[in-house]
Amino acid sequence: xxxxxxxxxxxxxxxxxxxxxxxxxxxxxxxxxxxxxxxxxxxxxxxxxxxxxxxxxxxxxxxxxxxxxxxxxxxxxxxxxxxxxxxxxxxxxxxxxxxxxxxxxxxxxxxxxxxxxxxxxxxxxxxxxxxxxxxxxxxxxxxxxxxxxxxxxxxxxxxxxxxxxxxxxxxxxxxxxxxxxxxxxxxxxxxxxxxxxxxxxxxxxxxxxxxxxxxxxxxxxxxxxxxxxxxxxxxxxxxxxxxxxxxxxxxxxxxxxxxxxxxxxxxxxxxxxxxxxxxxxxxxxxxxxxxxxxxxxxxxxxxxxxxxxxxxxxxxxxxxxxxxxxxxxxxxxxxxxxxxxxxxxxxxxxxxxxxxxxxxxxxxxxxxxxxxxxxxxxxxxxxxxxxxxxxxxxxxxxxxxxxxxxxxxxxxxxxxxx
Amino acid sequence: xxxxxxxxxxxxxxxxxxxxxxxxxxxxxxxxxxxxxxxxxxxxxxxxxxxxxxxxxxxxxxxxxxxxxxxxxxxxxxxxxxxxxxxxxxxxxxxxxxxxxxxxxx
Numbered sequence: 001x002x003x004x005x006x007x008x009x010x011x012x013x014x015x016x017x018x019x020x021x022x023x024x025x026x027x028x029x030x031x032x033x034x035x036x037x038x039x040x041x042x043x044x045x046x047x048x049x050x051x052x053x054x055x056x057x058x059x060x061x062x063x064x065x066x067x068x069x070x071x072x073x074x075x076x077x078x079x080x081x082x083x084x085x086x087x088x089x090x091x092x093x094x095x096x097x098x099x100x101x102x103x104x105x106x107x108x109x110x111x112x113x114x115x116x117x118x119x120x121x122x123x124x125x126x127x128x129x130x131x132x133x134x135x136x137x138x139x140x141x142x143x144x145x146x147x148x149x150x151x152x153x154x155x156x157x158x159x160x161x162x163x164x165x166x167x168x169x170x171x172x173x174x175x176x177x178x179x180x181x182x183x184x185x186x187x188x189x190x191x192x193x194x195x196x197x198x199x200x201x202x203x204x205x206x207x208x209x210x211x212x213x214x215x216x217x218x219x220x221x222x223x224x225x226x227x228x229x230x231x232x233x234x235x236x237x238x239x240x241x242x243x244x245x246x247x248x249x250x251x252x253x254x255x256x257x258x259x260x261x262x263x264x265x266x267x268x269x270x271x272x273x274x275x276x277x278x279x280x281x282x283x284x285x286x287x288x289x290x291x292x293x294x295x296x297x298x299x300x301x302x303x304x305x306x307x308x309x310x311x312x313x314x315x316x317x318x319x320x321x322x323x324x325x326x327x328x329x330x331x332x333x334x335x336x337x338x339x340x341x342x343x344x345x346x347x348x349x350x351x352x353x354x355x356x357x358x359x360x361x362x363x364x365x366x367x368x369x370x371x372x373x374x375x376x377x378x379x380x381x382x383x384x385x386x387x388x389x390x391x392x393x394x395x396x397x398x399x400x401x402x403x404x405x406x407x408x409x410x411x412x413x414x415x416x417x418x
Numbered sequence: 419x420x421x422x423x424x425x426x427x428x429x430x431x432x433x434x435x436x437x438x439x440x441x442x443x444x445x446x447x448x449x450x451x452x453x454x455x456x457x458x459x460x461x462x463x464x465x466x467x468x469x470x471x472x473x474x475x476x477x478x479x480x481x482x483x484x485x486x487x488x489x490x491x492x493x494x495x496x497x498x499x500x501x502x503x504x505x506x507x508x509x510x511x512x513x514x515x516x517x518x519x520x521x522x523x524x
Contacts, residue, residue, distance in 0.1 A: 069508040088508030292442040296419065299438070299468070315468070315499045322470040326441050379507040380471045386506055 008092035016053070016061060016095040023054045023061045023097060030055055040064060040072035040084070048072075053095065060084060060098045061091065068096045069379075080104065089382070164235075169194040169221075170228040177230075185233050186210050190219060197221030198229050207236070216240055254362055266391045268362075269403075274394040277403045278349060281342025289325040289350065290334040298325060302339055309408045310346050316387035317346055320404050323380035324350035331357075332400065344408045348388075353399040362395070419443070421465075422450050431456040436465035439473030451480055457489050464495035474509050 003021050007014065016022045017031060035051035040062070042048070050064030066072060068086030075081045083101040090097035165185065166177045172191065189208045197204040204221040218236045223229040255268040269277070285305040287298050299318045306314055321337065328335040332354025340347040384391060384404060392403040420443035421436040433451060437443065451459055459480070463469075469477075481491045496504060504510045 086508075089506075292440075295440050295470075296438060296442055318468065319470060319503065322440055322468075326470065326472050329441070379474075383471060383503065383506060 004090055004092050012093065016091050022091065023056055023059055035063070038062075038074050038076075040066045040074060042066070042070060042072055058100050059087075060100065061095065062098050063095045065094060071101070072098070165233045167231040167233070168228065169198070169231055174231065183233070183235060184210075185217060190231055190233070193219050193221045194229055194231055198223045198226055201226070258362075262385055262391075265385060265389070266393065269392045269394050271394060271396075274392070274401050274403070277347070277392055278401075281340040281345070281347060284339045284341050284346075286336065286338035288334070288336050289328045289352075292329065295322050295325050295329075298322070298337055305339065306346070307341065309344065310406070313346070313406050313408065317348060317404075317406050320384045320387050320406075321348050321350070323384050324348065324402050324404065327380055327402075328352045328354070328400075335399075346406045346408075348404040348406070349401065350404075351399065351401045356395040356397050356400055420446055422447060424450060426456065429456050430458045430460060432460045432462065434462040434465065438468040439466055439476065440468065440470045441472040444473050444476035448476055448480060452483070458492060459484050459489060460492045460494060462494045463500060464497065466500055467497060469496075469500045469503060471507065474504065474507060478509065 004016075007019070031054045032052055035053050038050050038052060040048045040050050048064050048066035050062040050066060052060055053063055054061040066086065068088050068091075071083065071085050073081055073083055081104050083104070084098040085101055087097045087099055165180055165183045167174045167185075167190070168177050169191075174187065174190065186208055189206075193204050193206055198221075201223050203223075204219075206219050208217045208219055209215070210217070214237070215235060216237045218234040220232040221229055222232070258266045258268055284307075285301045287301055288294050289298070298321055302318055302321060303314060306317070310317070317339075321339075325335075325337060328350055332352035335350060335352030335354070337348065337350045340349065387406075388404040389407050390405040392401075392405075394401040419437040420439065423434040423436075425432040425434070431451070433447075435447070439447065451461075461477075461480075477493065484491045501510065
């Protein structure tokens with residue numbers, strides 16, 4: 001990210017759009033030609049014209065006079081607006097990357113521009129829905145398809161639905177219309193659902209676990225009239241298995257991605273690796289992070305115990321310690337810290353027993369400027385990424401451990417004092 | 419620790435800070451400068467050796483509050499370490515554009 005600083009000084013004339021560090025190049029990147037003109041509106045309603053130089057589903061590259069950092073709204077239509085935040089460290093002069101914080105549509109809020117992944121998946125799902133709804137009475141087909149697609153759209157795992165069964169319900173009896181005939185369904189539950197759907201004349205959906213706990217079904221009841229209706233049943237056991245697998249793969253992908261985008265500085269580590277990091281070297285100082293006063297106290301204790309070979313890094317270490325403690329106080333209610341020395345390395349460890357950073361929030365929480373789930377500036381991690389030589393993060397439902405390493409040699413940094 | 423000295427001249431409230439700006443001390447400062455009054459608020463940071471992101475957020479809030487009331491905030495003489503942190507999060511640019519940051523060097 002600091003490359004943009006360097007570039008602004010060395011090559012002020014080269015355009016950001018052509019730079020591979022600007023907006024990640026890939027199939028989702030678009031460069032509108034000519035640039036699309038939009039308006040950025042700040043919290044006070046002040047408007048700044050901006051040109052979209054490049055975009056992908058999660059960020060814009062804009063040329064604008066609007067101050068960065070800052071949060072803005074882009075109104076595209078009456079029912080479609082996008083919240084963005086300028087990223088000071090990406091871009092130069094009047095060109096900056098703006099992260100898409102949220103996209104508001106009439107139908108709801110999303111984190112990205114367009115779910116292209118869903119578009120890809122919709123092909124096969126649309127077919128499945130058409131197949132299982134073709135046996136329904138004609139006047140209901142469209143309605144059922146629409147409802148089903150809407151329901152399916154909510155699931156990101158639709159590709160895992162392989163087994164479906166369509167039954168007609170009439171006066172307490174079921175008749176199989178299509179789908180996998182040998183699929184055993186918990187019929188008692190199915191009848192209860194259909195009774196409710198027909199009685200209230202509305203679509204019902206329920207997730208039912210079989211009596212032996214081995215299978216999980218997703219039931220949709222669609223009423224035709226007061227005594228008959230259609231039941232669509234999906235075996236989603238595999239979906240749930242797949243969800244777990246995807247979670248593991250996601251973590252693996254995050255590990256690699258985080259390490260790559262931070263130039264190898266930020267590492268997601270497992271408990272075993274964390275234990276190793278915690279045991280290396282000799283303890284220099286430690287303390288708590290239970291209240292605001294513990295933050296200046298920790299800096300004081302750290303300064304007193306820091307060997308003189310690290311004195312030129314004192315500000316960086318103290319700042320990162322304070323940022324990490326502040327995170328613990330804001331998000332986990334409290335924790336503890338320690339400083340260790342291993343040769344020419346100072347290691348700061350800050351731990352809490354909070355509920356961890358959710359996988360879905362992880363990248364944003366650590367990498368995105370000004371992203372904060374709490375009311376703060378959200379740049380603590382940006383500062384830590386800048387000042388620490390290496391960061392190791394272990395997070396889970398039983399707590400978070402952050403390890404920050406500082407060498408006694410100041411790593412290659414830009415001279416910010418122009 | 420944060421020591422706050424306030425000096426009021428016609429139209430200008432001068433606040434000289436000595437110490438550190440963080441989660442613990444920012445509330446003190448916000449209390450002192452929170453009340454409406456003069457047109458210009460000057461914050462002299464030459465005695466401030468440390469500001470973290472919570473402190474920066476506090477300065478940004480003070481700037482926004484003061485501006486909403488039609489006044490202006492001037493941040494004077496930040497030390498090099500503090501100026502660097504302000505620059506890293508882009509606060510210097512924001513404050514400069516709003517006319518709030520002057521005199522980087524002592």
